Amino acid sequence: MRDQNIEAIKNYTKAIMLKDQTGHGMDHINRVVRLANKIADTEQCDHFVVIAAAYLHDTVDDKLVSDPEDAYKQLSEFLASLTISVSVVERIIHIVENISFSQTLTGTREKLSIEGQIVQDADRLDAMGAIGITRTIYYGGHKGNPIYDPKILPRTLQSKSEYRKDSTVINHFYEKIIRLNTGLNTNYAKKIGQKRQEFLEEFLKEFMKEWNE
Template identity: 45%
Template sequence: MADIAPIYEYAKLILGTDHTGHGFDHVKRVAAMAKQIIAEDQLQVDDYVVEAAAFLHDTIDDKVVKDVVKAKEEVQQCLLAAGATAEQISHIFTIIENLSFSKELLAGAQVSSLEGQIVKDADRLDALGAIGILRTSYFGGAHQHPIHESERAPKTFTNHADYRKGTTVINHFYEKLFLLSEKMHTHFGKQEALRRKDFMTTFLTEFYREWDV
């Protein structure tokens, strides 16, 4: 049976020093949320594939690592050493290579396995709610994005290049985060996304009240 411990330690090594909101704390929450989705929706899946993909999904992200090709090779070796089967490794890579919001802009929404849908929902839930607000602010600060510019309207992105040009922290709510609840796959994911979105809407009401004082 494949061992999750080496995957956990590898993710901790690669993501432990991240300061953009994609650190080890993030993938731990994604892994925990994925387990909760499985339990709440009573889903029958390959638990190892889900957990490994949750821990590894940002270790090959170009927002986090400089050499994506090398990162994928290291992940491959880590999974082999952990005892994952060839089928599991292929499945995990399919999930983590097609997980991001920007990937959908580039290639369009792809049909995911149930395991992939669970990890995607768990990852996107961590972009919502109180944690989502803090992560968005943290990422924006790390990339010198302004908090808010009243004259700068939110955009609708249709390609990866425009999406990566940057935005204001507040516009990111409208350009990405508030769209996520409609992209959820699992029953629990949909419910939790709406709950977290409601919290963010309340936050924005107070934000505008204080910003325009």
């Protein structure tokens, strides 16, 4: 029955994210699921909650959906239609509500369960390294942001509203992406994150070198 529920959850996500052109499509979702599954194997956790939340984590994101409140309503109704307990539904939704980077800027993020920490790690790892670099540039292009402007300095983000304001693609690395490594939760993710962080830092050094040549 759990396999059937996971398949239904996957299909629900696919219907929402399949046409995404921001770097949060099903390729991203599937990588997060795979990473979350690997991390979950190293922790004492509920694998079903991990995989379900990994599939659903972007389906209500306010930068991706036009009406987040309605998206949450639809998600709650969908999960209630499955053969899972109310408590499990609440655990999944709590993760979806609290794993995003922007939540750290609002001061409203609630403490994540180990399952939430795993999904957050998997999501953050996919924003790092070669894949993360590609996704960041792809998202910046989607938003119409300039690649780089030395006159526009990176910000120290203090609020979600500031975070949502456009900047340059390269500034986004300094404002968010390069900071993700210090926020990883699990030992398995930290090992992967270190390698991806080093790759990211080398990329930024090379970018600046070539820009200034």
